[in-house]
Amino acid sequence: MAVVVVTDSAASLPAGPVAELGIEVVPLHVLVDDRALREGVDTCEIDYTSATVSTSAASPGELREVYERALERSGGDGVVAVHISRQLSATWEAGRQAIHDLGASEHVHLVDSLSAGLGTGLPVLAAARRAAAGAPLDGVYDTAVTAANRGRAFIVVNRTEQLRRGGRLSTAAAFFGTELVTKPILRIADGRLELHEKARTRSKAFAKLVAAAVDAAGADGAAIAVQHLAAPEAAATLAGQLENLVPGLREVISAEFGPTLAVHLGPGAVGVVVVPGGCG
Known part of the structure; x- marks a missing residue:
């Protein structure tokens, strides 16, 4: 098998490379009135100038579900999860909690992209390409961290x-x-x-x-x-x-x-x- 790379929807990656490289994407949320919409999953007209619209991170439970699926897909080779900056979203911290709950710190490595949007997406691509080339877990992790630090x-x-x-x-x-x-x-x-x-x-x-x-x-x-x-x-x-x-x-x-x-x-x-x- 191969290492599987996970990210969140704030990475803004086009559907093509996500599908081609087998990247798992966890939806973040847009809160519109009393509705919580999953980014990239639920459709709704959003007024981006409205003061009533806000956002929220993925929950530990949502992340745990995706990490488990990715780990199973990897056949035990492991998972690298690259998320939006922890300074901009609670998603990274939720990921840390999900890994703790799984007891999988040896098999799921968490990366703070230090960025957002394609500032997260490019390190994700770098890691996924390395994984597709057969690199081991530590190699894929190092690739993501290096790209994030350079970005x-x-x-x-x-x-x-x-x-x-x-x-x-x-x-x-x-x-x-x-x-x-x-x-x-x-x-x-x-x-x-x-x-x-x-x-x-x-x-x-x-x-x-x-x-x-x-x-x-x-x-x-x-x-x-x-x-x-x-x-x-x-x-x-x-x-x-x-x-x-x-x-x-x-x-x-x-x-x-x-x-x-x-x-x-x-x-x-x-x-x-x-x-x-x-x-x-």
Whole structure:
């Protein structure tokens, strides 16, 4: 058999590689009024500007069920679970509890991706590709951790209301206490969402986003992911610019932000993830 890689729906991975690599995905939840919707499973129109919409992590029980299934699929070779940053969601902690309840710490290894969206998804791909190549549990785990540590994520949001309500921005007091910043450029550093730079216009924000991504990519090749919410043209333009500017580009993945991230980022958000050295 082979090691099985598990992640959560906030990783935003396209269905193709998930199916091809046998990745198990645990749904996170979007809370709309009195309904808890499973991301990627339940369908519903969501107003991402509404103050009544929120999110919640996967529960230990939900994670335990998927870990058990993945462990059985692996034929005993083991499971590597790569989840959204523990600074941004309770999912990682729920995973730790699920592994404890299973008594499976030797067979299920947990990884904090230190990121979200495809910042989680790219380390998941790196690990799953290594698993598909026949690597043992420790090798797959090390691949995920290395990709997570190398990864850099930058995001431009169109509006700041969702960030203010969600409380996910670690520099919130300093950010919202400054002069009006219409188009902030954010980054995820050590698992925390922080203000990276400020811009007065969307075009200038995108220019800074591209510059930050190119600088993070370095000169030895990188994997790039571009995400957006209701901004496909902007995302396509950014992807094209990065394809021309990043030396030795190894792959480019594009996807929309899933609902659990969209609730906090809002329509018009565009993000870029860079993993120097690629994802295997």
